[in-house]
Amino acid sequence: MSKIAFILLTHKDPEAVIRQAETLTSTGDFVSIHFDARAKAADFARIERALAGNPSVTFARRRRKCGWGEWSLVDATLEAVKAAAGAFPLATHFYMLSGDCMQIKTAEFAHRFLDAEDVDYIESFDFFASDWIKTGIREERLHYRHFFNERTQKKWFYRSLDWQQRLGLSRPVPPGLRVMIGSQWWCLRRETIERVLAFCHDRPDVMRFFRTTWIPDETFFQTIVRHVTPDAQIRTRTLTFLMFTDYGLPVTFYNDHYDLLLSQNYLFARKISPDATVMKERLFDLWAQTGVGFRISNEGRALFHFLTGRGRIGRRFAPRFWETESSLGRDRTLMVLVCKKWHVAKRLVAQIRSETAIPAVEYLFSEDSAMPDLGGIERTVAKRNRHRRALLRMLFDYFDSDRLLICVDPADFELLRDFTGDRAVTRVLEIECDFDDAYLIGHARRIGLAAENTPDDVVRPLLTTIRYDLKFESDRMVDADFPMFARMSQHADAARNAAALARFLGVDTEVARRVLSLDYLFAD
Structure with a gap:
């Protein structure tokens, strides 16, 4: 020995x-x-x-x-x-x-x-x-x-x-x-x-x-x-x-x-x-x-860089602003549904599909979601991000529609800035959700901030910082003053959420109410 x-x-x-x-x-x-x-x-x-x-x-x-x-x-x-x-x-x-x-x-x-x-x-x-x-x-x-x-x-x-x-x-x-x-x-x-x-x-x-x-x-x-x-x-x-x-x-x-x-x-x-x-x-x-x-679990350095990198309003080393490609089309409407809880957004999208004729694709820039064959440009998340505007133009053409709904994580702020700067009409709807401690611990593990076997006692002291980070992502969307921005909230009444959704989708309030009739929309 x-x-x-x-x-x-x-x-x-x-x-x-x-x-x-x-x-x-x-x-x-x-x-x-x-x-x-x-x-x-x-x-x-x-x-x-x-x-x-x-x-x-x-x-x-x-x-x-x-x-x-x-x-x-x-x-x-x-x-x-x-x-x-x-x-x-x-x-x-x-x-x-x-x-x-x-x-x-x-x-x-x-x-x-x-x-x-x-x-x-x-x-x-x-x-x-x-x-x-x-x-x-x-x-x-x-x-x-x-x-x-x-x-x-x-x-x-x-x-x-x-x-x-x-x-x-x-x-x-x-x-x-x-x-x-x-x-x-x-x-x-x-x-x-x-x-x-x-x-x-x-x-x-x-x-x-x-x-x-x-x-x-x-x-x-x-x-x-x-x-x-x-x-x-x-x-x-x-x-x-x-x-x-x-x-x-x-x-x-x-x-x-x-x-x-x-x-x-x-x-x-x-x-x-x-x-x-x-x-x-x-x-x-x-x-x-x-x-x-x-x-x-070996997450020490990731935790340190996370903690020291947050809280700076002018965050350093921000992602590069993507090159400006051709416009999505002046007569087209892109609807961007922004939600940190992906399962909530996906439930809402399923309801939208059932109640309207609006084509929708979920979190196409964050996960390998199912997509139609577009000649290879859709095969990896990296390639989708690299050619984002070209990809969306092809989706508009594929669905033969002048309307398209996509889901985006609020962390992908550069995507939002890129799309809202296009000549197309871009509407942004944020779904504001509650985040309990269990969700935040799971979130830390999903993004690699903690491993699956990292003790909760190690992650728990970070929850305040993580919670602030999510609030930061939400606040900067408001501060960005997007041309058409609406917000649904887990705590808002049904009438207010229906009004926000109707404005976002361009439908009447009754259709929006039917979309929101799902009683477990916000359930974890």
């Missing part, structure tokens, strides 16, 4: 370091600690005294003064790795952690996970070909020497870079080296660690090169592992769950994220807030438990 040597890089909170080391070693694993030399000597002494009697804990022989983005972080990691490799000959895996990381699975689960495949886990993407770097300098990280810290010596950092560029002092990557990049939170097998250390000894030119690169903790191990381990034995992923904001800052997790973290397909998570004391206690206790089952 696997035994893990945790490489713990930390610089604060000695009590938390002691607790984490005691917890991780309580199940037969090991811990090698590098405590930043910039930290208080008294704090390090406190850690040494508390863990002196624990044979499963060792310390880096030399402590480094670490700075973000500097070689010192890699140097500190190598010191802790060397100490672990020498002190723990039974360790089969070496797992990189920081003081902000915490376990989100049991030791039993972690060992079983590592035993399942004889591979290394490390993000390693091609430095020059991938888009892993989102902001800041790119090639300059490697091709120029960095002697100053961009965070603490910004002026000198960029002045040095500018001078080197002016003087043409760029340097090549060492021969035979393909530079890779990825997260610094890895888990490597013992044989890989031994090959990495041997590589470091045999290639002093590579060591010199990385010592003056910028943010080498994202490139050093990621590069060398690819050179000493076959690609088939590498899983290009981290086992530590982490996310970043739009500004490149790590997302911090708090007490109410406990269930969310446990449902992710990872062994550890960072970064855990120091104030999340309740969750930290629960996670400490979790590690030694046995027989715990985990429902892995």
